[in-house]
Amino acid sequence: xxxxxxxxxxxxxxxxxxxxxxxxxxxxxxxxxxxxxxxxxxxxxxxxxxxxxxxxxxxxxxxxxxxxxxxxxxxxxxxxxxxxxxxxxxxxxxxxxxxxxxxxxxxxxxxxx
Amino acid sequence: xxxxxxxxxxxxxxxxxxxxxxxxxxxxxxxxxxxxxxxxxxxxxxxxxxxxxxxxxxxxxxxxxxxxxxxxxxxxxxxxxxxxxxxxxxxxxxxxxxxxxxxxxxxxxxxxxxxxxxxxxxxxxxxxxxxxxxxxxxxxxxxxxxxxxxxxxxxxxxxxxxxxxxxxxxxxxxxxxxxxxxxxxxxxxxxxxxxxxxxxxxxxxxxxxxxxxxxxxxxxxxxxxxxxxxxxxxxxxxxxxxxxxxxxxxxxxxxxxxxxxxxxxxxxxxxxxxxxxxxxxxxxxxxx
Numbered sequence: 406x407x408x409x410x411x412x413x414x415x416x417x418x419x420x421x422x423x424x425x426x427x428x429x430x431x432x433x434x435x436x437x438x439x440x441x442x443x444x445x446x447x448x449x450x451x452x453x454x455x456x457x458x459x460x461x462x463x464x465x466x467x468x469x470x471x472x473x474x475x476x477x478x479x480x481x482x483x484x485x486x487x488x489x490x491x492x493x494x495x496x497x498x499x500x501x502x503x504x505x506x507x508x509x510x511x512x513x514x515x516x517x518x
Numbered sequence: 519x520x521x522x523x524x525x526x527x528x529x530x531x532x533x534x535x536x537x538x539x540x541x542x543x544x545x546x547x548x549x550x551x552x553x554x555x556x557x558x559x560x561x562x563x564x565x566x567x568x569x570x571x572x573x574x575x576x577x578x579x580x581x582x583x584x585x586x587x588x589x590x591x592x593x594x595x596x597x598x599x600x601x602x603x604x605x606x607x608x609x610x611x612x613x614x615x616x617x618x619x620x621x622x623x624x625x626x627x628x629x630x631x632x633x634x635x636x637x638x639x640x641x642x643x644x645x646x647x648x649x650x651x652x653x654x655x656x657x658x659x660x661x662x663x664x665x666x667x668x669x670x671x672x673x674x675x676x677x678x679x680x681x682x683x684x685x686x687x688x689x690x691x692x693x694x695x696x697x698x699x700x701x702x703x704x705x706x707x708x709x710x711x712x713x714x715x716x717x718x719x720x721x722x723x724x725x726x727x728x729x730x731x732x733x734x735x736x737x738x739x740x741x742x743x744x745x746x747x748x749x750x751x752x753x754x755x756x757x758x759x760x761x762x763x764x765x766x767x768x769x770x771x772x773x774x775x776x777x778x779x780x781x782x783x784x785x786x787x788x789x790x791x792x793x794x795x796x797x798x799x800x801x802x803x804x805x806x
Binding site: 452453454455456458459461462465481484485488489 | 599600601603604605606610612614615
């Protein structure tokens, strides 16, 4: 599994970013390789419209299979996530990345549908 | 002459002034009122007339044709609104984000994004006595007001070139829909209320009208509540204060029943007369 997080920083102890399209960073944890990579999303600040679809496209390119975030995506982004089969879990906006991952593992996050 | 009635803050009395002023002006002049607050038009609650025409309105959006597409991705690259996304082996179009600029469609080498029309709303044209009233209503779920506002103004231009006063009931705020509803106008009336919130948003509206280079004046509604800060602001900044409409329970009662108020409230009739005097002078200048 490749699990994506919306986060304000680049490490396990970084706080989660509750926003999806306008998150500061995407972190992707590859469970098989035990590797955490990050992708800077700050360029989206300049875009007035369509941050969500672009973010969803990025997750597709990062080959994420699961997304863990805070508030959840909007309608446009959700349609891309659905098409690409990325499962989305919400409610981790107040945690750090490590806690969010553990909450996901313990089935404590709700799936966004 | 086009006059937009705008406000910054919502709920200050744009519709009350638009409907009453339009009806009042028909005594001496030809008038059309257009409700350009297409997301939530409400002038029609006060102006109920005979329906004379309706037109469906559309915007153009690209539609992906898979067959010839080379998936080059140029469409996404040229889209300023992230309305076209290449996702692996397919192109997704998000109509609500599309601003109908045609860039993706025109630049596509394989002509795989032809533009098609999509209905966004409806214009209804009513007649009540001497007053023409045009109401524009955005379909539920549509996110962009601007294309419908601009087509409504086009409708007014086509049908009312000889009409003396074209009154536009503008949306609240200071964003794109307000710009669209004011940028063609010869004069803007900013309606505010004498409260800190009213003043705050009046300042934003004034800044907006200044950057559009628009002539404008202020009307204070519900005069008597709040404080004197709006009055002082107008004096200090040398803003023309066209009229003060008093705060009155009686006006609120009439409003709540969907009635025009100037026939029953002398202070309202006086405020409208002051505005009319000014507009008649102004229109003589604009038309000469």
